[in-house]
Amino acid sequence: MTMTPEQRAALEDVTQFIYREARLQDExxxxxxxxxxxxxxxxxxxxxxxxxxxxxKMSILYDNRSRIALRIRQYHTGKRFSQTPQSRLRRxxxxxxxxxxxxxxxxxxxxxxxxxxxxRGDTLWASRNxxxxxxxxxxxxxxSKKVMLVNNQKALYSMAFLI
Amino acid sequence: xxxxxxxxxxxxxxxxSWDQLIRPDHVHGSLYTDPAIYQQELGKxxxxxxxxxxxxxxxxxxxxYVMKSIGPEPVIMTRDKSGAIHLLHNRCPHRGNRxxxxxxxxxxxxxxxYHGWTFSNDGDLKGYPFPSGYEGxxxxxxxxxxxxxxxxxxxxxxxxxxxxxPSLEEHLGPAMRAIDALCETSPEGEVExxxxxxxxxxKANWKFLxxxxxxxxxxxxxxxxIFEVAQSGIGSLYSAESTAVSRDFGxxxxxxxxxxxxxxxxxxxxxxxxxxxxxxxxxxxxxxxYGEEKARTIMIDGTPHIMIFPNLFIAEIQxxxxxxxxxxxxxxHVTALQFKGAPDLNRRMRQQTMGSVGPAGxxxxxxxxxxxxxxxxxxxRNPEWLYLGRGKHREHRDEDGFLIGDNTDEVPSRxxxxxxxxxxxxx
Numbered sequence: 001m002t003m004t005p006e007q008r009a010a011l012e013d014v015t016q017f018i019y020r021e022a023r024l025q026d027e028x029x030x031x032x033x034x035x036x037x038x039x040x041x042x043x044x045x046x047x048x049x050x051x052x053x054x055x056x057k058m059s060i061l062y063d064n065r066s067r068i069a070l071r072i073r074q075y076h077t078g079k080r081f082s083q084t085p086q087s088r089l090r091r092x093x094x095x096x097x098x099x100x101x102x103x104x105x106x107x108x109x110x111x112x113x114x115x116x117x118x119x120r121g122d123t124l125w126a127s128r129n130x131x132x133x134x135x136x137x138x139x140x141x142x143x144s145k146k147v148m149l150v151n152n153q154k155a156l157y158s159m160a161f162l163i
Numbered sequence: 164x165x166x167x168x169x170x171x172x173x174x175x176x177x178x179x180s181w182d183q184l185i186r187p188d189h190v191h192g193s194l195y196t197d198p199a200i201y202q203q204e205l206g207k208x209x210x211x212x213x214x215x216x217x218x219x220x221x222x223x224x225x226x227x228y229v230m231k232s233i234g235p236e237p238v239i240m241t242r243d244k245s246g247a248i249h250l251l252h253n254r255c256p257h258r259g260n261r262x263x264x265x266x267x268x269x270x271x272x273x274x275x276x277y278h279g280w281t282f283s284n285d286g287d288l289k290g291y292p293f294p295s296g297y298e299g300x301x302x303x304x305x306x307x308x309x310x311x312x313x314x315x316x317x318x319x320x321x322x323x324x325x326x327x328x329p330s331l332e333e334h335l336g337p338a339m340r341a342i343d344a345l346c347e348t349s350p351e352g353e354v355e356x357x358x359x360x361x362x363x364x365x366k367a368n369w370k371f372l373x374x375x376x377x378x379x380x381x382x383x384x385x386x387x388x389i390f391e392v393a394q395s396g397i398g399s400l401y402s403a404e405s406t407a408v409s410r411d412f413g414x415x416x417x418x419x420x421x422x423x424x425x426x427x428x429x430x431x432x433x434x435x436x437x438x439x440x441x442x443x444x445x446x447x448x449x450x451x452x453y454g455e456e457k458a459r460t461i462m463i464d465g466t467p468h469i470m471i472f473p474n475l476f477i478a479e480i481q482x483x484x485x486x487x488x489x490x491x492x493x494x495x496h497v498t499a500l501q502f503k504g505a506p507d508l509n510r511r512m513r514q515q516t517m518g519s520v521g522p523a524g525x526x527x528x529x530x531x532x533x534x535x536x537x538x539x540x541x542x543x544r545n546p547e548w549l550y551l552g553r554g555k556h557r558e559h560r561d562e563d564g565f566l567i568g569d570n571t572d573e574v575p576s577r578x579x580x581x582x583x584x585x586x587x588x589x590x
Contacts, residue, residue: 079388155362
């Protein structure tokens, strides 16, 4: 199916947003990353499957907006030892698709591969990410990011950086 | 950051006597790094003593099963059609294949995919294909391996691979009172484990985790980052001025008894960082179940912070199950405690647990960092020893005869090592 020029433009905008988010995470630009979120943002990394009920079952991360802010404040103390020294990170994000677009919110998905180098050793993390991006002003804000780790049913090493 | 070189694991001198490695206030670094010592621990501790496996509420219905472990070995915890709990080794007695590959489910039997042998969920061999090839064979000898002894206390299921030994009650001893107190936090007197486990792996020896659970010295430093930015009320419990105490119950069980601080605050649910008006349904049910006076005592004292040797840590709002995989790899399985009849409390239990523990937790990611750096440290030499002398001069017996000390003292570590030594020396 051919994309309309509007759809192409939306996909390009979404892709650029996702790339920027990835770079801010890789480079520990905590405040700039936090500013990507809407006031009702939810940051979710499920455990033991991709479709668990986060209100009933444990997730690796299930942060509402105030908990996202707390996470950032914890980094800024300089005593978040699992990130002091910080992990060195580079991630590739690809297979970006727009799943739906109602003019106000875009649901998008991508695959991500993150290489982490940490005191413990080097770890490769792979995930399917789903985003809800809300049009605000002349750009997007992130209302939801769900990171479905390929190995989320297994025991995982600490993942204290922003995934 | 420079790449950290891998330091080879060097075995200690052959067959050291435990006296040479474990002194009253020092332990030798090789206890955490020597693969030969780890192998001995499997036989003397993990495959002998009572090890926590799971909770009855994880297999609520007839024929439910869930995959669990005893040390590095997977075991299947099943509930048979009569309601009895079994712990089965996940290994076909024919060729050693795994008979169960799913984490949990409901099944009356398990069929090995290799040659079709089928076992009932109590372990008995029900049958094999083409049976004429087994003429004269006694099927009763070809069931799944069973953990020799299975026992539970208030829903907490333990297994021991030794045919004989102390009973579960003898092993738990005073830790039973802590489990009782935990259950009393429910208006119906029961704990449930229903929220699923986070599995957090660390490159560290299992004993660093056991010792850390009741080390009241580290929170002020390792967790300073979250105490600074969240109004948690936990930090002061572990200050030098805290009136909380550390306690050695014997048998390797240790605790941080936080009740003196909570009693000083004298505010119900302060232990949970909240107040009664935030949880009116729960408070109402507690008052109805226990009467206002006792309910108030329960809600002031809070839940225990106890490390039940060797692998069950009850940490106020969650449980951790410690599973060694090798001498320097360990998994902590952690989930929120859920109290029967307390949905409003349980919701907060889950939220707080998700925030604080697991691979990204505000607390546990930093604990894990300490385990891993300590593991790297003890692979190096000079000094070869770790010093456990904190508070030795001021430890004393409480009215029940248990050794206690300040909350930041190393009474628990010394108690764990005393018990460890007795287990390793046992024939």
